Amino acid sequence: MRPTPAGNGRGVMRAPLRWVLWDVKDTLLKVxxxxxxxxxxxxxxxxxxxxxxxxxxxxxxxxxxxxxxxxxxxxxxxxxxxxxxxxxxxxxxxxxxxxxxxxxxxxxxxxxxxxxxxxNWEVFSDSEMALQRCSSLGLKLGVVSNFDRRLEEILRVCGLLSYFSFLITSEEAGTAKPSPVIFDLALQKCGVPAACVAHIGDHYEKDYVASRSVGIQGFLLDRHNTYGNSDVPIEHRLCSLEELPSRLQQHMN
Missing domain, CATH: 1.10.150.720 (Haloacid dehalogenase-like hydrolase)
Incomplete structure (x- = not known):
């Protein structure tokens, strides 16, 4: 039985974190x-x-x-x-x-x-620092994005591509978030249980709910405090990517 989005499940949280999956548009960069x-x-x-x-x-x-x-x-x-x-x-x-x-x-x-x-793109001021710090913690990084095949080139010209071990776009996968199938494809690439993987994105349903539905430790990036009164626990919600590395560090051991 898959966990509910807001559930933190003790067994899940004890699993050592090894990978971080990233949404891109409106999480790491914007038009x-x-x-x-x-x-x-x-x-x-x-x-x-x-x-x-x-x-x-x-x-x-x-x-x-x-x-x-x-x-x-x-x-x-x-x-x-x-x-x-x-x-x-x-x-x-x-x-x-x-x-x-x-x-x-x-x-x-x-x-x-x-x-x-x-x-045509603006990288958020907290993006590269968060990627660097997550990498320095020994975490491996991947992308799961509802985007077309141009994403690799966009990340390259924006100077972010080298941080990622793999990219999965919805065009190439043939399926899009919030479908669990695209997350299952990512988990295959990670080669570890879902509980050892985190995901960060700005969309409540496509990023947060969908990733948690397959057992991934989903975090919701809420730059504008849109979800302050929602059912998202405060420990799952980030106002800035600056908060992410220390939050992830708590789940690495």
Whole structure:
């Protein structure tokens, strides 16, 4: 029987910690500019003048529709991350009255590849220190992320890739958090019982609840105190990644 999210289970907490799994987006780094601004910058390069507010609204609508129709980049329906995202870009600009198919394809292609540039990402100020300190404790680090295959390049250009022994993205795994399957794949790579693994992420259901449902020691990163009145025990909740290494150290022996 799997433990409940808030349960700490004494047997689980006594297991010596060996691995830390990490969410990436909004945990270690975030998009620097809004999607509306990024898309408008590309449109401007093509001679188009669009409103970032209008483009942002169009993107959100298109993204929701695409996510519902083709979850996890449509992998189970024969798509891949690039074709999925290009359709989102084309759909966004189409809602903003851009109709030229060749132009839509060019902008979609450019935006897909430009997203890998370091200038589009901001690494949180506490990220690298936390990764360094966890590594210095002798813990091995891996990534479990609902992201497409560009994640490895993004982590590389942001200077974070070398900290990780492996990366699992939902595109490559064919399954996304909160499915336990993606965590089971990570546990296979770790080669240790779930109780010897921690996971840190910013999403209550996809990171915290999902990791704890398979017996992993899940921690919720709550930078904005969103979950202060929730059922997440205070010892499972972090306001900053600076708190993580000392919290993990308590579970290493």
């Amino acid at each position: 620097r500019a809004s999607v509306g601004e990024q898309y408008c910058k590309e449109a401007e390069r093509m001679g188009l003048k669009l409103s970032p507010v209008e483009v942002e609204a169009a993107f959100r609508q298109t993204y929701r529709h695409q996510s519902k129709k083709f979850p996890n980049y449509g992998i189970s329906q024969g798509l891949d991350g690039q074709s999925w995202w290009m359709e989102v870009v084309r759909g966004t600009f189409s809602k903003c009255r851009v109709q030229d198919p060749a132009l839509l394809n060019t902008m979609a292609q450019n935006l897909y590849h430009n997203f890998c540039n370091a200038e």
